[in-house]
Amino acid sequence: MISSSPSSSDAVIQLRGVVKTFGSKVAVNNLDLTIPAQSTYGFIGPNGAGKTTTIRMIMSIIFPDSGDVRVLGKNSAVESKDRIGYLPEERGLYKKMKVGAFLHYMGRLKGLDGAGLDSRVRNWLDRVYLGETYKKRCEELSKGMQQKVQFIAAVIHEPDLIILDEPFSGLDPVNRRLLRGLIDDQRTQGRTLIFSTHAMFEAEQLCTHLFMIHQGKKVIDLPLAEVFRQHDPNALMLETINPSDAQSTAWESCEGVETADVVGGTVQITLNSSSTPQEVMPRLFAMAPIRKLEIKRPNLEDIFVKFVGGDMAALNEEKEEFMDAKTRQLAPVDSSSSNIQTYAGGGR
């Protein structure tokens, strides 16, 4: 296991040896996690890995079987709920309530009082282009609009810590971009953010740190730059000016090259561990006329798949969990129940 160990003095969240089981299933297994202030943590992992369970334990919505959870210096998030903004994975609105009234209600529940509340609600609605929905019933809103209202409900009280469980699911590209901007604003205002996601692009764009959980166990917990450094594929990609050169050139003969595969018009070159791209690139230029030569960047999707061990294995596991959840007497509270919804809803 690879792990960073930031000093615990500025930690916003600290988990120590946290275990949570549902029936016979271990949802989270002996988890240690320290989230420093002002960081943006991306939680990734396959469905049912334990992301939502971890988040719910941080929020004191469910409690660990053993281990400690400290949030904002307190033993329970309940004591500092007004300083936390939370967008749950299972989220909805009061269907019959008006959008403005709902946001007022949520604001009041989070300790805001009447004076500035209304202008704050209206400002936020304007910011997400929903100003005209103030007097509409929540049920009249589209799913994407509802999600934006839920996001406002999570951040309206300007919390120090914002936890978003799959904030991007179900949003179209335009709203994704809008939400990305809003999250980025929160980050630049110095707030600590945690968000779980399957959207790797957003994770790469927004995270300062990456946390990956698989089968209840932590597999990555590092600053994003460090993740990329450690998972550098040490590979190059090239295209030749004359396409036939791609096939005919014996790239493997070049010193420092481990393998070379031609995929379509491009050549994927992996280097042996003792060589660097800077050493090998001039040699490649000498072998054939080259149109494009670049260092392959690590991407989260590859890292994700590497840890989960391929799509099929993950899907099999998901299927087993689904069957397991069906036969279990005690309905699972967390992530495995989201499996059921994933099946019912045709996937996230």
Add this chain to the structure above:
Amino acid sequence: MIKIFHVAVREFLATVATKTFVISMVLPILLTLLAAKVLPMLMDEAAPKVTGHIAIVDHSGDVADRVVAAMAKATAEERTKDPVAMATDLVEKSGVSALQPEPQRLTLQVLSPDTNVDEAKAQILKSQQEMSKGGNADARLALAIIPRSSVEGTAKGGFDDFELFTAPQLDVEVQRGIERQIGAAIVDARINLKGMDPDEIRALTDRPRGNVKAVTAEGDKLLNDAAKMLIPAAFMFLLWISTFTCGQYLLTSTIEEKSSRVMEVILSAVSPMQLLTGKVLGQMAVGFVILIVYCGMGVAGLFIASMMSLLPFSNIIYLFVYFFIAFFLIASLMAAVGSAVSDIKEAQSLLGPIMVILMIPMILWLPILRNPNSSFAQVCSFMPFISPFVMILRLSGSEAVPAWQIPASIVFGLITILISLWAAAKIFRIGVLMYGKPPNFKTLIRWIRMA
């Protein structure tokens, strides 16, 4: 605390400030007023109009004429009550012949004493067959055989009964009417036989009624038997309706929060206990609204009817005390069930067995009211869930409840409230985020143990 208040206010407004609630409050009032007007008309036990004749074989010789006279008198009396018949009479009196003369509905056919009874009876069956084919205005509906011994007495002393053969489908009211009139005619004939005047005897034996008045501090008041019975029942029904209405609202609002998935959003701001408390208090306010509106209406009604003496003020106080107890019991039940299930159907299967217990006071209100200190009533007063309903019935019943039982039942109620709220809170905390397979009782008990 302030969060609980906000939750309660939302819960109250979300329930009360809806068209459904306003309609559900106003509709019963309108229906009651309507029922007060219309029901007596519907309940009028007037016999249906039948046409045909009754044959009578009179062996005594004095009865048949008396029946004929009595029937003629009854028909005349009925015509004065029937506006259509009265109008026809008026028209006839004014000299213009009626366009549709009222058909003689039920007539009497006196048969000679030596008529063959079997043939006379066969006529009834024959009429039936003809009627089913359609038509026969003068069907034989019944045959009465009056033996001489029913008037003159038997050798052993006493009198024999008369026999009445009827068509099988003859209306019960019609049949009783015939029975009554013939019976009365026989009695008259007996009196006549003894040389006395039947009318005089009837007047002499008419039992007088008592003018019942209640002695109160404000002087003597007229009593109304129906009101005396209905007021305690009204108290119990009021308690039942108010607690169940808001209990139902609590159930549906909890299920809605779960099914619309707003639950966890709310739980990000308040703890499950704060949410539960707020919801229960909000619905309690709804219950008070229902109670005050209906109670106020009832008091106003009694005031208008100047029957306030029937309503001891202490009972209104007790109503609110027992409402408090009953509401918290029902509310904890509904909140627990609402949090555990995902839709109303699942809730019904969980609530079924409990509803059976809760129906006891609804079904057995009359015996409890008539005998408020029976051992059954006393046991029910200390049964969880139905205790407040039974107590409110007994308190307004005909006998004074032993004084110690009032505080005892209140303390008992408070203890059951604490236990049920504690269990409900445990179930609620786990249930609110449970989706999937609905839990059964065993699972609920496990939740109570594990939380």
